[in-house]
Amino acid sequence: MCGRYASSRAPEDLAGLFEARWDPxxxxxxxxNVAPTDEVWAVLERPDRTTGEVERRLRTLRWGLVPSWAKDPTGGARMINARVETVHEKPAYRRAFTRRRCLLPADGFYEWQSVAxxxxxxxxxxxxxxxxxxTxxxxxxGLYEFWRDPAVTDEDDPAAWLITTTIITTEATDAAGRIHPRMPLAVAAQDHDAWLDPAHExxxxxRALLHTPADGHLAVRAVSxxxxxxxxxGPELLAPPAGR
Structure with a gap:
C-alpha cells in the first residue's frame, strides 16, 4: 500500500513539468509527510466550463476517495489505495477509472518494516x-471523484462539491518489495497524455498503460x-535514522 509520501516541489515547477495550467x-x-485526508497536488484533464475545451490543470484534491454515491464522506480516509488488479471492477472505482484519472506528483513514498x-x-x-x-x-x-454535499443547496457553491483521490498500487519491485509487497504505480512519461485523456475510456x-516498473529504477533508504x-x-524526516 501507500499510506504516506513526500511532495515538496513548488506548484509552478510541477505545472511546468506536466505542462498544466495552475491557478496561483x-x-x-x-x-x-503527506497523510490520508490531506490536500494533495493532482494533474488532471477536464473540459473548461466556459469553452468546453479540455485543459490540463494542476489542482488540489483530498486524499481518500469518496464515491459519488456515498451517503457521507467519512469512508474516504480508508480508500486511499486502489489495487491495479481490480480497480476497473470495484464499484467504488470503476467509473472513475474510465472517466476521471489523474497523476499525483511525489518525491517518493514511505514504507515501514518491523524491527524485533x-x-x-x-x-x-x-x-x-x-x-x-x-530523483x-x-x-x-490516481483516480478522482466528485461527491455532492446535500447540505449545501447551491450547486454552484464550491462548498457543494468534495473532490477526492486515491492512489493505484501494484506489486512491489525487488527494491521496494524487500520492505513491503505493494507500492504506488507510477505512470511512464510517454503514457501521461493517454492516461489523463478523459475521452480515453x-x-x-x-490497463495496458499501467506497467510495473523494472527493478533498479527505485532507491530505498532508511530514514528518521x-x-x-x-x-x-520537514526535510529532516529524510535524514538517516539516529543511533540505530
Missing part, C-alpha cells in the same frame, strides 16, 4: 523512503523514525 490562488505548503526487540532495545518500526534513483518526480497513477487500453508521526514534517 491555489496553494499547498511543501510536505515531507533486542536485549538493549524495544521493538520498533523502521521507516524507509523509496524514491526514483534519478525525478514520481507521477503516481477503453478499459483494456487503459520522526516520520512515524503525522504531526512531524
Amino acid at each position: 490562488r491555489e496553494t499547498l505548503a511543501p510536505s515531507w 526487540a533486542t536485549a538493549t532495545a524495544k521493538a520498533y518500526k523502521q521507516p524507509y523512503f523509496i524514491t526514483p534513483e534519478d 525525478s518526480v514520481m507521477a503516481m497513477a 477503453d478499459v483494456h487500453d487503459l 523514525t520522526a516520520v512515524n508521526s503525522v504531526r512531524n514534517n
